[in-house]
Amino acid sequence: MPKKVDHQERRELIAAALMRVVADQGLEAVSLRQVAAEAGVTGGMVQHYFPNKDAMMDFAMAAASSRYEQRIGAATAELGEAPSPVQSAETILGCLLPADEQGRRDARVALAFMSYSAVRKSASESLAADNTGMQGVIADLLRSAQASGMAPEDRDPEAVGVALMALTDGLSIHIISAGLSHQTAAQILRSEVRRAFGEA
Amino acid sequence: MPKKVDHQERRELIAAALMRVVADQGLEAVSLRQVAAEAGVTGGMVQHYFPNKDAMMDFAMAAASSRYEQRIGAATAELGEAPSPVQSAETILGCLLPADEQGRRDARVALAFMSYSAVRKSASESLAADNTGMQGVIADLLRSAQASGMAPEDRDPEAVGVALMALTDGLSIHIISAGLSHQTAAQILRSEVRRAFGEA
Known part of the structure; x- marks a missing residue:
């Protein structure tokens, strides 16, 4: 057989x-x-x-996304039973910054996909869906912090989700393409997340 | 002859x-x-x-940078004689967001160069120099606002420069590769710049 x-x-x-x-x-x-x-x-x-190449890129992109998801799942599991919303947001976004050689490789792939998506509509739609998902997670965390009085009411959760995802992507790209250190990027990201959640 | x-x-x-x-x-x-x-x-x-291709890419990258510089020069000239530091920062960073088809084309080229720089050291050094220059401009504006008592003292100008450039690049990329609207991106950028300069 x-x-x-x-x-x-x-x-x-x-x-x-x-x-x-x-x-x-x-x-x-x-x-x-x-x-x-x-x-x-x-x-x-x-x-x-x-x-065709598009089909290959789409599949690889989904595989890369699922790798980021696994990394986030593992890091948030380590936060214990009841992390605060700001801790969760920090941890999730922090997982997206390339911290080691494997992270830098993944970030180079992610950047290549962004560049590829900029000239191909189907890839762009899939990237948009991924981004919207992550922005929504951050927005929900801010909403939940606001609901329990832990974060100021004057921030629009959706806008904060978009801003923090854009900041994270921008920092990641500067790490791999313009020599920004992971340490500096991580400090900046942490302080911006805390600021958005009213903890700075 | x-x-x-x-x-x-x-x-x-x-x-x-x-x-x-x-x-x-x-x-x-x-x-x-x-x-x-x-x-x-x-x-x-x-x-x-x-x-070789690297030489061609380096030259084109320099040409693209000088186009952004011209756009920034024209926009800041329109601010009049004594713009406030926060107005200058808003205007400069706003010029980097793709607002029309030409801007989207330039941003696609810039994104392609970032992706290219991530796997080529020489391009990465040139991109790092460009970024450092822009971050320094923003840092100087914040410093000057702080010196004249217009901005809070508790923000590190260098870190704010890195954060606002990363945010701007991230928003630009989300516009061209993930369907973010220029309007939403511009609003978010403006409010983050104002926040960094203590005006929000």
């Missing part, structure tokens, strides 16, 4: 190869041939799973 | 073609052949002026 092919596993193998190529050489180095070579499979196999 | 070749003009023609390719199709579409076709010159001519 022939071995059953695990299609999801193969897709992930190819997406991981794509992400390595992007993290090491940038988006413009991505070609079917390059990804196939990196994954150690044939170009035909890459094409079998991903009919 | 043969017509004297204006080398700077040719370089700019080629850099403009490169930027059109990047703005329309993304960084990964850039090839010597594609840029030559877009500029209406031969591949040999592109190679004569730019020995």
Whole structure:
């Protein structure tokens, strides 16, 4: 009986190869041939799973998102049973800043996707959905802090969600593309989150 | 007598073609052949002026920076003789947000360069210098507001410079890659600048 092919596993193998190529050489180095070579499979196999480059990028983007989600899940679990909203917001946003080589690789991939999304509508919609989700989480945390009297009422939670996500993305990008240190970025992010939640 | 070749003009023609390719199709579409076709010159001519892709990208990046500088110069000139530091900061940072189709094209090019810089050290150094310059301008404005008692003393001007530039870059990127409206981004930027200068 022939071995059953695990299609999801193969897709992930190819997406991981794509992400390595992007993290090491940038988006413009991505070609079917390059990804196939990196994954150690044939170009035909890459094409079998991903009919075109867009499909491959979309899948890799979803994989990268789920990696960030796992990191956030692990970090928030460590906060214990009843973290304050500002602690949760700090922890979640802090997970998005590249802290080590793996984080920098992930951030290079995320940046490449943002750049890719800027010229492709379908990718842009998926990125918008991801962003809106994260902004909503931060807005909800601020709302809950406001409801329990822990944060000032004069901040619009939606606007704060957009601002803190933009700040985090901007800091991440300056870390990987303009030599900002993770330490400085993390301090600034922490103090801006505390300020937004009325704790500065 | 043969017509004297204006080398700077040719370089700019080629850099403009490169930027059109990047703005329309993304960084990964850039090839010597594609840029030559877009500029209406031969591949040999592109190679004569730019020995490799890095050199072409560096030149185009400098051209894009000088475009932003011109835009900032024009907008600050309109502020009149003695704008307040917070007005200057608002105006300068506001110029970096893409407001129209040309602004979106420039922002797509800037984003592509950030992504490119994340995997190439030389580009990263040039981007770092640009960023440090802008952060310094904002820091100086805050310092001058603090010196004249217009802004609270408790904010670190350097940190505010880094934070506001990161916020601006993050908002710009969300406009072009994730469907954030310019209007929302501009409102958020304005209110964050005012807050940093103690006017909110």
